[in-house]
Amino acid sequence: MRPIVFNECFGWLHDAEGKTGVILCNPYGHEALWTHRGWRALAENLSRNHFPTLRFDYRGTGDSAGAENEGDAIETWLNSIEDAVRYMREHTGVAQVVLCGIRLGGTLAALVANRIAVDGLVMMAPVTSGREYQRELRLIQRRWRNTAAPHIEAEKHKPDYLETLGFRLYPETLRHLEQVALPQDLQPAVPNVLLLDPEKSRASGAVLNFYREHAVNVEVDAFDDYTALLSEISDTPAPHASIQRVVTWLRTHLGDGMGVRSPSDLPTAAVINDATAPDVMHVAPMLHGNGFCETPVIFDNGRLFGIYCRPETAQTDGPVPDDESVDDLLRDMQVDLTSAATGQYAVLFANTAASHHIGEARMWVTQARLLAQRGIASLRMDVGILGDSAGAQESIEATMLHSMRSCADVSEGISWLVDAGHTRPSPVGICSGAYLCFHATVMNPRAVGAVLINQNFYTWSDKDATRPEMVVAATRVYLASIRRADKWKRLFSGQIPVGTIAATLMRRQFEKWGRRGADILKAFGGQENHTGAVRKAFSTLAQRGVRVRILYGDFDVGLEESESYFGRDFKWLRGLPGMNISTERSLDHALFLYPARQIMQEVIERHLHEQASCSANLQAGGAANASRPQWNAFGRQPPLRSVAAKR
Structure with missing residues (x-):
């Protein structure tokens, strides 16, 4: 894989010999962070199967230029995907391009397929309603505030932005996102579509029916390892089943193109390898x-x-x-x-x-x-x-x-x-x-x-x-919660694991006493702890x-x-x-x-x-x-x- 820069976007090109290139379209915000490991695993697997693959950050996200408060982010991200398609065609020489996106990235990929010609579309659990998606983001933030930061006072006034786990969407973006709805916004312009659906929801069913009614070659499959790909939990395995499903679909409908072209030799693909060796410094992106x-x-x-x-x-x-x-x-x-x-x-x-x-x-x-x-x-x-x-x-x-x-x-x-x-x-x-x-x-x-x-x-x-400290809050949090009626309500309803918390707090106190005792023994010639x-x-x-x-x-x-x-x-x-x-x-x-x-x-x-x-x-x-x-x-x-x- 090689780092690249195009139109103020940073990305990685996983080049291969095939004639069909795949562009991975990120989800939004915290989901993009959680997806990074699985997205790289997908890109590497596609490359090994002869599909040149580009994963990148939209402008205003990741390592790309720009900030999240610069106008309508939805429009900016759509333009970034179009730029990625042009880059893939111009710099790798592929004959076909497929867009593959998860969550909001799947929705963006489908909207770009309305604008420019692409040969395939993979939608993984796409967002079908921008309005419902905003409600979902607000719920995530509210739950996080109640559990991770209950002691921090929230803003008294209602902000004009939507904040979720450190990321913000601003008014222009929210207005655009609220108007997004599938399948209403879809056009039957793309010849091949794969839809991976984790819930078999009514909304995704409507997307499937739209493509079928317009004679698009569309397939739908389960997305059983959705959680593995889109999870903040770091020890979850890569979504190998879904990765293989995407590879199989690409081979079936677009061919693997093995041996059709040689991997590109981009002059901007080299990086600074070692600051101590100027002779190996090349033109870097x-x-x-x-x-x-x-x-x-x-x-x-x-x-x-x-x-x-x-x-x-x-x-x-x-x-x-x-x-x-x-x-x-x-x-x-x-x-x-x-x-x-x-x-x-x-x-x-x-x-x-x-x-x-x-x-x-x-x-x-x-x-x-x-x-x-x-x-x-x-x-x-x-x-x-x-x-x-x-x-x-x-x-x-x-x-x-x-x-x-x-x-x-x-x-x-x-x-x-x-x-x-x-x-x-x-x-x-x-x-x-x-x-x-x-x-x-x-x-x-x-x-x-x-x-x-x-x-x-x-x-x-x-x-x-496996220490409970990995999930149990500080003792000060529980002492402060004694004065909160909502915490007592959760306690009596069984929502709070009293046993785990009590055992952890007690063990913390014993460890504190043990360290003090060890300090005293060390003063009298004991072993260092x-x-x-x-x-x-x-x-x-x-x-x-x-x-x-x-x-x-x-x-x-x-x-x-x-x-x-x-x-x-x-x-x-x-x-x-x-x-x-x-x-x-x-x-x-x-x-x-x-x-x-x-x-x-x-x-x-x-x-x-x-x-x-x-x-x-x-x-x-x-x-x-x-x-x-x-x-x-x-x-x-x-x-x-x-x-x-x-x-």
Whole structure:
């Protein structure tokens, strides 16, 4: 597979010898994140069966240019699919093109088939009513708020956007989506159609009847592994049955085309292979935007993949905009982060859970491009088992996400940034990504800082994969719920697993007492325990002069884990130089909420600000500690408060 860029869209071409090309059309938002592993498995399988396949991100999504609030996204995505069809025909020489989409992507593919000639259409559980789909998205968000962030106050006014797990649809898009309805919007323009239906619903039956009435060669089949393809659960297997069904249908109706053409040799398909070896740097696909330029990179002997984002240069067509918030930031920092000297600073964004390198709700893409506008380069990367790295796995277990191998991969990313000329790199991670960044910073002496957000664990063993903490909230959440009538109602109705929660809370308390006891024994010559090992690691970082930013939500379960190592209010850790710890009530665990991402951006900028201040030898308490910037990409942000100040 080879990275490509076309019309401000980023994608991967899985080339093959066949004459029939397949274009995969993503679903929307969180479903696109969940589908990524299965979508890659489908593309690789199609390529092995001689079907050149293109998977890509629509403009305003994934690694492509643009933002989600730029006008009518539905129309933008339809145009992106049309661009993909043209690219496939012009750059691979295929004779036939098939569109394959799941959920909203299946609907978009069908609408594009009305506009331009294609030879086949695969619709996998398509959205048949835009109005009903909006209701479904609102229900998902409401359920998530009630379970994952009940302590965070919702907005008092009704917003004009629709928000679902960190993604937003804005008014123009909502109006267009509300008008989408199948089969009313369909035209019998495509000769071959495959419909995979997980529920055999009345709506999908109407789509099937429409095509049959217009003499379209249409087939319908079950979609039994729908959940495997479209699930946030990372250890589900790839949907091999549906993949095989698609391959069989393509062979039957469009032929495999084996040996008809040679795989294309695109001049833009090469990537930067190794920052330390300029002689292997070729013309790479680049994506330019306002103040940034992005290049795909493959490193560590072809094992790892990332997107290198750096400030746009004057020679390119994307000047930094005149942004008052950027000016305010630089003035407050008293350090010019756009100067050439700051090229030494860089940020590495690590995977969150099993999500690929764009981050939950595409947050790493947004952060990388904002930093580029401020003069800071970054690398958002996939560890070896995830995303678009060579050895990405179809099924991911929690132990794999916390393995030392994955930590070493993040360390390789740190070294890549240093070799590229950024001598002061800092990794940034959330949850399991924070775990990877912590251990990578410990093992790589070239790291000068780290930002750790909502880190659940500091040590890991296989038994941790089944610990109730993976599903049970922090003790503070249950204590706060005592005052809520709706929680008592759910308790008495049997909706809350009281036994599991009670056992977990009790075990947490016993573990806390056990660690305190081990500390006492260690003082009298006992063996070092987990607490001692974690503290020793942080002491090592402090001795190396590494600056560490730690951020937790007030009710995050990881906060409890941290306090068991460092004491309440992080008393032990705050005694080390270079350690900065904050907590915030409005921080949900995955940072789906926009206020949480406001805080994250503020923390990252402060971290860089402090590093630049130290580098410039500014006096403590001077200009470097002046008032913080009050604006960022997500809106106005109040100052952060330290743990000690809040409690």
